[in-house]
Amino acid sequence: MTLLTIEDLSVHFPTRHKVFVAVNDADLTVEPGEIHGLVGESGAGKSTIGAAVMGLLERPGHIAGGTVSFKGEKISGRDAEGMRSLRGAKISMIFQDPLTSLNPLLTVGQQLVETIQFHLKLTDKDSRQRAIELLDRVGIPHPDDRIDMYPHQFSGGMRQRVVIALALCSEPDVIIADEPTTALDVSIQAQILDLIKELARERQTGVILITHDMGVIADTTDKVTVMYQGEVVESGTTDQVMGDPQHEYTKSLIAAVPRPTLKVHRFPQLSYGGRQIEFHIDDLARNWHKPEPSKSGTLLKVDKLSKTFLTKGHIIPSRRKFFTAVNEVSFDIKDGEVFGIVGESGSGKSTVARMIATLYETNGGKITFDETDVTALHSHKDLEGYRRQIQMIFQDPYSSLNPRMRVDEIIAEPVKHHKLLEGAAIQHRVDELLERVGLGSDAGRKYPHEFSGGQRQRISIARALATQPRFLICDEPTSALDVSIQAQILNILKDLQEHLGLTMLFISHDLPVVRQMCDRVGVMRQGQMVEVADTEELFANPQTDYTRELLSLMPKLEGLSTEGLKDEIV
Known part of the structure; x- marks a missing residue:
């Protein structure tokens, strides 16, 4: 049975002067175990579709036409109580900005335990153990210790992993992942995407993966839907859409993707819809005072640079704890x-x-800029x-x-x-x-x-x-x-x-x-x-x-x- 069906979905946002059409007659389906990519530029309507499915459209935005169905049952138009029984339990969402998704006044563990107990009715002890397992599963080191930390004590990538753990708490049938890897480095991104693929494969979870990263789309999804200004312009299997795009907009998007194996002189500009931006470098260069070459040909030199941060203060110096962020780093950068x-x-x-x-002040080492010792400037x-x-x-x-x-x-x-x-x-x-x-x-x-x-x-x-x-x-x-x-x-x-x-x-x-x-x-x-x-x-x-x-x-x-x-x- 198809997990999620979106038919002729239209979302409108009325304003004082006109009605803004955020999504117009969009169609999309998600099968069990399928990862369906939703791609397009900012403002294309991708996140709006996710919000419409979850019943989280900001007023006065509303579904103006079409239907959203979960396992054959229409869910669009349900009241708040009706959506609450689905949201989180059967359909979860991973939001783009982890800071706005997490309560800064509660520890990560408190937020996970609360969600687990609400959906799975486990004891305090079992809920905490499951929370630790989830943190470990999304790649957070030392989860036994980190579970009692607050969101501000995590890096951006770590916070995103906590948000993903929250989405997994109830073992949902459908996950809507809205830019889940935007702020993550390549190793953590691979870890998160592998986790999403594992969920789809082993639990037959359906996933809508909303992203602007064409590399993520190409390597992760089974199907792709391409959106432009609220409308679906192309849809099909990932191999078909990425390898042989039919629509001019899709061709332009793919041409703009940086390739790991091909080096280009310039990236082709988006040629569809008249949205190309020109940068007039020649005019700027005429009024630019070109820099004098450095004395040695090396403009910047970094030698054994170090930086530590105090993580735990104490009146007794020996009990203070420090974190070494940079440890004797050296490199140089030549002119131009x-x-x-x-x-x-x-x-x-x-x-x-x-x-x-x-x-930041340095705790050791030397920065030299055009033969001037920057660390000695006071x-x-x-x-x-x-x-x-x-x-x-x-x-x-x-x-x-x-x-x-x-x-x-x-x-x-x-x-x-x-x-x-x-x-x-x-x-x-x-x-x-x-x-x-x-x-x-x-x-x-x-x-x-x-x-x-x-x-x-x-x-x-x-x-x-x-x-x-x-x-x-x-x-x-x-x-x-x-x-x-x-x-x-x-x-x-x-x-x-x-x-x-x-x-x-x-x-x-x-x-x-x-x-x-x-x-x-x-x-x-x-x-x-x-x-x-x-x-x-x-x-x-x-x-x-x-x-x-x-x-x-x-x-x-x-x-x-x-x-x-x-x-x-x-």
Whole structure:
């Protein structure tokens, strides 16, 4: 019997001026043991379908037409009490943002035990034991100890695994997984996807996997439905849709996917629907003061860099506990080079970046920038002179942009702070940068919340370029973006490096992206740099077991169509 049937589903959100059609006449089925991928850009209607199935549409959103049936019984239109008997028990959902899914005032164990007891009616002791088993199953180390911790004491990837454990508590028949691996590194992503596949195979659980990651779709799903602006444009088996797409939109999406085995000069832009974004690098390059070459040809050198964090304070120093996040890490970055750092969550990648940016103090080692010892700079004037030459693009553009400032104020702020321009020249630079990153000068009068994730990341890039830096730190700049917006951002970064002579540190857990972007790569594990090599050499001939393991977990994408890529292959 078919587990879930969606027929002619339409979801409307009435506004003061018109009715916004989020989903229009969508069809989808999920069989026992089947993983059905739902793919498309942000705003395509994927998550709205998941919310409609769960009865979690935010008012005034409502199902305007069609039906949702579970095991042949219509469930759309049920009242709150009727949905409560299904939600969690028979149909579970893994939400995209683990922070908003977990109660910050309760320990992880309390939340798991509460859910288990509600659905399975077990004793306190049995519920706690099952909670520990679930945490172990989703790959959380030392679950006996971690069960009594609070959500803020877990990394982003760890919190996502807790959310998945919550979804598994009741052993549901259907799981709706909404971007379950977006924030996870390649090893944890593989672990979670293997768990989902195991559930589908052994328990015959049906899964709707909502994602913008085409690698996850290609390697995990049995069937795929592609959505564009609320409508289903293509549906079929994964091999058929990924290997021989029929719709122009599907072809464009697949062409924008970074390949682990093919290096391209530029990513093809989305050619369907008139949504292509141009980045006018030539105009920007004319007004860009190209950086002077470094004295030695090596712009940045990191030597035995270390960082520890206090995890437990005590009045007696010997009883204090510390965590070593970075342990004697060394590497260098040459003029005009893109140096990549990869590794699992918690490996120390972002901590290294923040020490280079002087956002964290070092506990040992040396950072040298163009023959200047940065770790020896203590005066405000000297630090400002260094910081003017570097800028950082953060992983989450929304939290790195001040929500109370207009976009033009955000971009102008570093220019004013470093006293680089005055008066009308500041506004001219802001307008120019907004034009060059494809947003237009009118965007300056808006606030960050008025933009999509990809647009906010372009604002972050414009702000980072405002001081015309010599060195750019990119910390997971595309991890939360769908594949077409990721292609646009990566093309912008490629153009910046090629035409403006920028030197970059590129941090990512997405190995295919790293292969496309970086000249050399360093691999970090548990705070240590375990391998540094030229990118192509690292991917072709890794020297350490850990690097080989990471590369083996990378999505293979062997069956993806290469139509639209032939002219870009290096």
